[in-house]
Amino acid sequence: xxxxxxxxxxxxxxxxxxxxxxxxxxxxxxxxxxxxxxxxxxxxxxxxxxxxxxxxxxxxxxxxxxxxxxxxxxxxxxxxxxxxxxxxxxxxxxxxxxxxxxxxxxxxxxxxxxxxxxxxxxxxxxxxxxxxxxxxxxxxxxxxxxxxxxxxxxxxxxxxxxxxxxxxxxxxxxxxxxxxxxxxxxxxxxxxxxxxxxxxxxxxxxxxxxxxxxxxxxxxxxxxxxxxxxxxxxxxxxxxxxxxxxxxxxxxxxxxxxxxxxxxxxxxxxxxxxxxxxxxxxxxxxxxx
Amino acid sequence: xxxxxxxxxxxxxxxxxxxxxxxxxxxxxxxxxxxxxxxxxxxxxxxxxxxxxxxxxxxxxxxxxxxxxxxxxxxxxxxxxxxxxxxxxxxxxxxxxxxxxxxxxxxxxxxxxxxxxxxxxxxxxxxxxxxxxxxxxxxxxxxxxxxxxxxxxxxxxxxxxxxxxxxxxxxxxxxxxxxxxxxxxxxxxxxxxxxxxxxxxxxxxxxxxxxxxxxxxxxxxxxxxxxxxxxxxxxxxxxxxxxxxxxxxxxxxxxxxxxxxxxxxxxxxxxxxxxxxxxxxxxxxxx
Numbered sequence: 001x002x003x004x005x006x007x008x009x010x011x012x013x014x015x016x017x018x019x020x021x022x023x024x025x026x027x028x029x030x031x032x033x034x035x036x037x038x039x040x041x042x043x044x045x046x047x048x049x050x051x052x053x054x055x056x057x058x059x060x061x062x063x064x065x066x067x068x069x070x071x072x073x074x075x076x077x078x079x080x081x082x083x084x085x086x087x088x089x090x091x092x093x094x095x096x097x098x099x100x101x102x103x104x105x106x107x108x109x110x111x112x113x114x115x116x117x118x119x120x121x122x123x124x125x126x127x128x129x130x131x132x133x134x135x136x137x138x139x140x141x142x143x144x145x146x147x148x149x150x151x152x153x154x155x156x157x158x159x160x161x162x163x164x165x166x167x168x169x170x171x172x173x174x175x176x177x178x179x180x181x182x183x184x185x186x187x188x189x190x191x192x193x194x195x196x197x198x199x200x201x202x203x204x205x206x207x208x209x210x211x212x213x214x215x216x217x218x219x220x221x222x223x224x225x226x227x228x229x230x231x232x233x234x235x236x237x238x239x240x241x242x243x244x245x246x247x248x249x250x251x252x253x254x255x256x257x258x259x260x261x262x263x264x265x266x267x268x269x270x271x272x273x274x275x276x277x278x279x280x281x282x283x284x285x286x287x288x289x
Numbered sequence: 290x291x292x293x294x295x296x297x298x299x300x301x302x303x304x305x306x307x308x309x310x311x312x313x314x315x316x317x318x319x320x321x322x323x324x325x326x327x328x329x330x331x332x333x334x335x336x337x338x339x340x341x342x343x344x345x346x347x348x349x350x351x352x353x354x355x356x357x358x359x360x361x362x363x364x365x366x367x368x369x370x371x372x373x374x375x376x377x378x379x380x381x382x383x384x385x386x387x388x389x390x391x392x393x394x395x396x397x398x399x400x401x402x403x404x405x406x407x408x409x410x411x412x413x414x415x416x417x418x419x420x421x422x423x424x425x426x427x428x429x430x431x432x433x434x435x436x437x438x439x440x441x442x443x444x445x446x447x448x449x450x451x452x453x454x455x456x457x458x459x460x461x462x463x464x465x466x467x468x469x470x471x472x473x474x475x476x477x478x479x480x481x482x483x484x485x486x487x488x489x490x491x492x493x494x495x496x497x498x499x500x501x502x503x504x505x506x507x508x509x510x511x512x513x514x515x516x517x518x519x520x521x522x523x524x525x526x527x528x529x530x531x532x533x534x535x536x537x538x539x540x541x542x543x544x545x546x547x548x549x550x551x552x553x554x555x556x557x558x559x560x561x562x563x564x565x566x567x568x569x570x571x572x573x574x575x576x
Contacts, residue, residue, distance in 0.1 A: 206427060
């Protein structure tokens with residue numbers, strides 16, 4: 001079963017939930033795999049002592065334009081839906097703007113004069129790691145300066161999904177648009193982590209609209225409960241949305257987290273909360289099959 | 290002058306700190322470029338808000354009546370968006386990137402391109418000037434392009450109204466929306482917090498930001514949650530000669546202010562945080 005841990009608003013505690021939940025699943029005797037698909041800012045693996053076992057360089061199509069062969073017909077620029085080809089025929093100027101290119105290859109299909117050479121560029125690395133207990137971890141890491149977030153996410157999840165595991169936990173990127181959708185669509189269940197503040201609620205609403213339009217099952221974890229106000233609770237009950245758990249606001253939790261430790265290991269009530277969360281997810285999984 | 294607030298890691302306090310700066314600036318164009326999770330409009334109520342639809346993307350659709358099942362579209366598609374299901378070619382709208390190569394090359398003209406224009410762009414007056422923000426329709430893409438559209442409107446409005454400051458509340462991450470926000474701005478403020486995760490993301494954000502901007506400032510929010518990591522951030526920034534313009538202590542009043550839909554300055558102008566923010570603001574504007 002693949003579970004995406006997502007949020008809408010950033011910094012609500014996705015990584016916090018993923019890392020603790022991962023440990024809880026393993027303690028209950030399940031095989032679990034942790035995948036960090038927040039490829040722009042991957043952080044989950046900071047919480048473990050790991051050894052790298054493998055890495056794959058992920059590449060994406062990029063054309064190379066040979067201006068000496070170019071007849072300045074402009075068809076490539078016309079085909080490019082992303083305005084990634086800078087083209088001024090009067091000045092015999094043509095070049096690729098790599099940050100705008102989506103790698104769709106339309107320019108290459110358009111060019112009849114052999115002026116566009118097919119090539120690939122590195123957009124990031126998917127690495128796999130192992131801990132002492134032989135548990136596997138995957139991390140996708142976008143190359144700094146690259147804008148190809150979506151292909152990196154796809155590649156990370158595809159590679160991780162080749163592993164056989166009872167539970168694959170996918171720590172997702174924030175937001176509600178493409179990166180969020182690409183992780184959710186590849187999951188059987190989505191855990192939305194939010195906080196009871198106006199920002200948290202506003203972004204959660206947007207995330208839920210998106211998941212509803214995709215017919216995805218989801219539940220909500222309220223982090224930093226006690227901080228903020230009750231609007232979130234009203235919204236969840238009015239819309240019959242399942243609350244999977246509430247994590248109280250506490251400086252102690254924040255302190256343990258900032259040190260890179262797991263509250264699951266350090267606090268008894270958190271240990272219990274995550275075990276309960278596992279059971280809810282297992283029950284959901286059983287109801288599917 | 291365009292000033293952008295960014296962070297790498299989400300939830301470090303960009304919007305709270307940025308909104309405080311906006312209220313300090315007064316007579317300002319405020320821009321929310323976090324188009325998939327905009328928040329500034331919750332704090333700043335606008336009047337006479339104009340709403341326009343923004344074409345955020347295109348999707349290809351196959352008309353099965355015209356499809357001759359040659360499969361050329363599937364071969365050309367680089368996004369694995371076209372599948373052969375139950376004897377028909379179908380386009381998965383979530384995977385489709387809108388590149389239109391299938392549409393251009395279909396020999397039987399069976400493919401059309403549909404524009405999605407449900408994303409909204411808002412411009413309205415508020416207490417401190419003009420607020421411009423976007424809201425991407427659920428599931429829409431192309432946020433980078435949307436951000437540059439919003440920023441262009443902001444610049445136009447600034448020159449029309451003779452306003453010299455544009456303050457941008459940016460998105461988390463370091464990918465496309467980050468770059469779209471940072472390209473060409475005068476000053477970049479990175480808001481971080483003392484956690485291992487945030488430090489790692491700050492380093493990545495700095496690596497990218499330094500390629501684009503010469504004037505970068507760092508604010509450490511909730512610095513006293515972990516003094517050791519705050520010192521590590523200080524050390525790292527000193528090495529790169531990036532000034533840390535504020536160290537803000539953890540204070541629940543920042544959250545209370547947000548819940549009250551106010552900036553911290555409006556919520557409690559006597560808070561010690563307000564002094565720290567004012568000093569940081571002066572520093573960023575003048576140096």
